[in-house]
Amino acid sequence: MNVESCELGWYRPVSDLQILAAVERAQRHGDRVFDYQVGEHLGLEHTSANTRRLRPQLEALRDADGSLASERWHRREIWTITRRGRGRIAAARHRGVLEALPESPQ
Numbered sequence: 473m474n475v476e477s478c479e480l481g482w483y484r485p486v487s488d489l490q491i492l493a494a495v496e497r498a499q500r501h502g503d504r505v506f507d508y509q510v511g512e513h514l515g516l517e518h519t520s521a522n523t524r525r526l527r528p529q530l531e532a533l534r535d536a537d538g539s540l541a542s543e544r545w546h547r548r549e550i551w552t553i554t555r556r557g558r559g560r561i562a563a564a565r566h567r568g569v570l571e572a573l574p575e576s577p578q
Contacts, residue, residue: 483525486514489564491529492539493573495553496561501576505551515574533557 494513498505507527508518516522530551533540539557542549553561564570 481515481517482519483511483516483522486529487571488529488533488537488539489561489570490514490573491526491533492553492557492561493570495540495551496558497573497576498551499553504545506548507551510551512577513573 491510491514494510495505498509498513502509507523507530510530511522511526512518514526516526530540530542530549534542534551537556539554539560541552541554543552544550561570
């Protein structure tokens with residue numbers, strides 16, 4: 473089932489674990505994961521405002537935590553989950569504390 477833009481919403485605070493799970497799922501759907509795609513996997517509409525609000529949390533998971541990595545591609549940031557990030561998700565799943573993501577965008 474396609475997720476229509478009307479089903480996607482505005483930015484709302486999400487946990488670091490949800491962001492990691494969204495990056496992980498987005499990576500399964502394609503090679504390059506842009507910040508707006510992470511937002512779509514979190515149920516956020518693709519808008520510049522949503523992306524601006526999400527980006528600091530992505531950067532913190534890269535810079536302070538090391539759960540995400542990024543590289544520049546055509547002047548845009550591409551996000552990947554690291555081994556540390558996968559370990560955090562696996563531990564959260566094992567403990568049963570990983571919140572479910574919304575339906576995957578198609």
